[in-house]
Amino acid sequence: MKKYFIKKVLIYILTxxxxxxxxxxxxxxxPGNPINSLISRFSTLPESVKVLQSYxxxxxxxxxxxxxxxxxxxxxxxxGDLGISxxxxxxxVTKIILRALPYxxxxxxPAVLLSFAIGNRLGAxxxxxxxxxxxxxxxxxxxxxxxxxxxxxxxxxxFGVVIPLFPIAGAYNFGMIPSLSWEFxxxxxxxxxxxxxSLFLVLLGSWAIGMRNMIIYELEANYSRYLEALxxxxxxxxxxxxxxxxxxxxxxxxxxxxxxxxxxxxxEIVFSYPGIGYILVQSIMNQDYFLIQGCFLFIIFGxxxxxxxxxxxxxxxxxxIRKTYSGEV
Amino acid sequence: MNQKEFLHFFVKNKKVVFAICxxxxxxxxxxxxxxxxxxxxxxxxxxxGYQPPCKEYWLGTNTFGQDIFTQLVYGLRSSLxxxxxxxxxxxxxxxxxxxxxxxxxxxxxxxxxxxTNILLVIPTLALxxxxxxxxxxxGIFIESLIIGFTGWPWIxxxxxxxxxxxxxxxxxxxxxxxxxxxxxxxxGEIMPNMMSYVFMVFIIEFGVAIHSATxxxxxxxxxxxxxSLGIMLQQATLWNAIQLGMWWWIITPGAIITLMVxxxxxxxxxLDEVFNPKLxxx
Numbered sequence: 274m275k276k277y278f279i280k281k282v283l284i285y286i287l288t289x290x291x292x293x294x295x296x297x298x299x300x301x302x303x304p305g306n307p308i309n310s311l312i313s314r315f316s317t318l319p320e321s322v323k324v325l326q327s328y329x330x331x332x333x334x335x336x337x338x339x340x341x342x343x344x345x346x347x348x349x350x351x352x353g354d355l356g357i358s359x360x361x362x363x364x365x366v367t368k369i370i371l372r373a374l375p376y377x378x379x380x381x382x383p384a385v386l387l388s389f390a391i392g393n394r395l396g397a398x399x400x401x402x403x404x405x406x407x408x409x410x411x412x413x414x415x416x417x418x419x420x421x422x423x424x425x426x427x428x429x430x431x432f433g434v435v436i437p438l439f440p441i442a443g444a445y446n447f448g449m450i451p452s453l454s455w456e457f458x459x460x461x462x463x464x465x466x467x468x469x470x471s472l473f474l475v476l477l478g479s480w481a482i483g484m485r486n487m488i489i490y491e492l493e494a495n496y497s498r499y500l501e502a503l504x505x506x507x508x509x510x511x512x513x514x515x516x517x518x519x520x521x522x523x524x525x526x527x528x529x530x531x532x533x534x535x536x537x538x539x540x541e542i543v544f545s546y547p548g549i550g551y552i553l554v555q556s557i558m559n560q561d562y563f564l565i566q567g568c569f570l571f572i573i574f575g576x577x578x579x580x581x582x583x584x585x586x587x588x589x590x591x592x593x594i595r596k597t598y599s600g601e602v
Numbered sequence: 603m604n605q606k607e608f609l610h611f612f613v614k615n616k617k618v619v620f621a622i623c624x625x626x627x628x629x630x631x632x633x634x635x636x637x638x639x640x641x642x643x644x645x646x647x648x649x650x651g652y653q654p655p656c657k658e659y660w661l662g663t664n665t666f667g668q669d670i671f672t673q674l675v676y677g678l679r680s681s682l683x684x685x686x687x688x689x690x691x692x693x694x695x696x697x698x699x700x701x702x703x704x705x706x707x708x709x710x711x712x713x714x715x716x717x718t719n720i721l722l723v724i725p726t727l728a729l730x731x732x733x734x735x736x737x738x739x740x741g742i743f744i745e746s747l748i749i750g751f752t753g754w755p756w757i758x759x760x761x762x763x764x765x766x767x768x769x770x771x772x773x774x775x776x777x778x779x780x781x782x783x784x785x786x787x788x789x790g791e792i793m794p795n796m797m798s799y800v801f802m803v804f805i806i807e808f809g810v811a812i813h814s815a816t817x818x819x820x821x822x823x824x825x826x827x828x829x830s831l832g833i834m835l836q837q838a839t840l841w842n843a844i845q846l847g848m849w850w851w852i853i854t855p856g857a858i859i860t861l862m863v864x865x866x867x868x869x870x871x872x873l874d875e876v877f878n879p880k881l882x883x884x
Binding site: 285287421482534580 | 716719720722723724725726727728729731732733735736756809813816817820821822823835838839844845847849852853855856859860863864866867868
C-alpha cells in the first residue's frame with residue numbers, strides 16, 4: 274500500500290518537475306525569441322521599451338547564466354511568485370489566477386462528479402437491452418464526440434436566444450456585487466447552469482459508453498455465466514457486473530481529467546465565464562506570457578492533485594490493491 | 603482469421619459499412635468541394651453579411667460576408683489532414699516506443715515508461731497551448747506535428763503491455779533461437795499479431811487529433827493564415843453569432859466535427875465486433 278503510493282507520488286513529483294522545466298524553457302529556447310518580439314510591440318514608446326527591457330532582464334534574470342536562471346525560477350515559484358501580468362498590469366499573476374480559480378472549480382467539480390455517477394448508471398442500465406441500446410447509443414456517441422465548446426454554443430443558442438431562459442454570459446449579473454445574499458446565490462446558479470450543463474452532457478456520453486461496453490464484457494465473463502447457471506436473478510448478476518466494471522471507469526476518470534479541464538477552458542470562453550480558461554484566452558490574445566505560463570502551471574498542478582485523489586479513491590474501493598500491497602494475499 | 607473470413611464480417615458489419623460510407627462522402631466533399639463552390643477563396647468577401655442559407659449562398663454568409671460553404675469545405679480539408687497526419691505521427695511514435703520498451707525491458711523500459719507516464723498526466727491541450735503560444739507563425743503542418751508529438755503516450759503504454767505478453771510466446775522464442783534480430787522479430791512476429799489493435803488505436807487517435815486541433819483553433823492558437831472548422835467557430839463566438847441568432851454559422855462546423863469523430867467511434871465499435879467474435883452475436 275505504502276509502496277503503491279510512493280510510486281504514484283514519485284511520478285507526480287517528476288511530472289511537476291517536468292512541467293515547471295517546460296514552463297521555464299519554452300520562452301527561453303523557442304525560435305523567434307518571444308521576449309524580443311514582446312518588447313518590439315512597444316517600440317513606438319521608447320520610454321516603455323526601456324522599462325520593459327530592464328523589467329524582463331531583472332525578472333527573467335537574463336544577464337545571469339542559465340543554471341542560475343533555472344534555480345531562481347524555482348525559488349520564485351516556491352514563494353508563489355509567477356511574475357506580473359502585462360495585460361492586467363500591475364497585478365501579480367498568482368492573485369489573478371487565485372481569483373479565477375473558484376469559478377473554474379464550481380463548474381468542473383459538479384460536472385465531473387455528477388456525470389460520473391449518472392453516466393455510469395445510465396450505461397449499465399442500457400447495456401444488453403436491445404431496443405433501448407439502439408436508441409441510447411447513438412445519443413451517447415453524439416454527445417461524447419461533440420467538442421465541449423460546440424455543445425456549449427448550441428445550448429447557449431437554444432436556451433439563451435431561441436427560448437430566452439438562461440443568461441449566456443458572465444458568472445453573475447454585472448449590476449450585482451458578489452455577496453452571500455440569496456438573491457446573489459440564485460443569480461449565480463442561474464448563470465452557472467448552462468456552462469455546467471454543457472460539460473455535464475459531453476461527459477455523460479463518454480461515461481455511459483464506457484460503462485455499457487464494460488458491462489457487456491463482464492456479462493460474458495465466466496462468473497456471470499456461472500451465476501446464470503446457478504439460477505441467480507438478472508438483477509444480481511448485473512449488480513456484480515457493475516461492481517467489477519466500475520473499477521476501470523475510475524481509472525478512466527484519472528485519464529479523463531486532463532481532457533475535461535481542457536474542455537472546460539473552451540466552455541468558459543463560450544459563456545465568458547471568468548474562470549482560468551477565460552483568463553488563459555485573454556492572456557493569449559494579449560500575448561501576456563507570464564499569465565499564460567501561470568495558468569499552465571496551475572492547470573498541471575490541479576490535474577496532478579486530482580489524479581492523486583483518484584488514486585486514493587481507487588484504493589478505497591478496490592480491496593485487491595489494498596491487500597496485495599499490505600501482503601495479505 | 604483468414605482474409606476471406608475477415609472480409610465477410612467486415613462487409614457484413616453494419617457499423618463498419620456505415621462509417622466507411624460517411625467517410626467516403628466527407629472525403630469526396632473535401633476534395634471536390636472547393637471546385638463545386640461558386641467562390642474560390644474561403645476568406646474572400648463575396649456578398650452581404652448576415653445572409654441565412656439561400657440559393658446564392660448555400661449555407662449562408664457570416665458577419666463579414668464570407669461564404670460559409672466555401673469555408674466549410676476548406677475547413678473539412680484541414681481537419682482531415684490534421685487528423686490523418688497528427689494521428690499517424692502519434693500512432694507511429696506510440697508503436698515504436700511501446701515496442702522498444704516492451705521488447706527490450708530492463709532500465710530502458712523503466713525510463714521510457716516513466717517519461718510516458720509523465721506525459722500522460724499532463725493535459726495535452728495545456729501542453730499544446732504553451733508550445734503554440736510561443737510560435738509566431740503556425741500552419742496546419744506545425745499543428746499536426748505538435749499534436750502528434752503530444753498524443754502518443756497512451757498508445758505507447760497499451761502497445762508495451764501487449765508486447766510484454768506476446769514476447770513470451772513460443773513463436774517469438776523460436777524466432778529468437780534462429781538468431782533473428784530484434785527489429786525483425788518486432789516487425790515480423792509481434793506486430794502482425796497486433797495489427798487489428800494498431801488499426802483501432804489509429805482510428806481513435808485520428809479523432810483525438812481532430813478534437814485537439816479544433817480546441818486549439820477555438821482558443822485562437824490555430825493556423826495564423828487560412829481557415830479551419832475551429833477557426834470558424836472561434837470567429838462566430840467572437841462576433842456574437844449566438845446572440846445574433848446566426849445558427850447557420852455555428853451549427854454546421856461543429857456538426858461536421860461531431861459527425862467525423864462520432865463516425866470514428868462507430869467504426870471502432872464495429873471493428874471491435876469484427877475482430878472479437880465474443881461481441882459479434884449481438
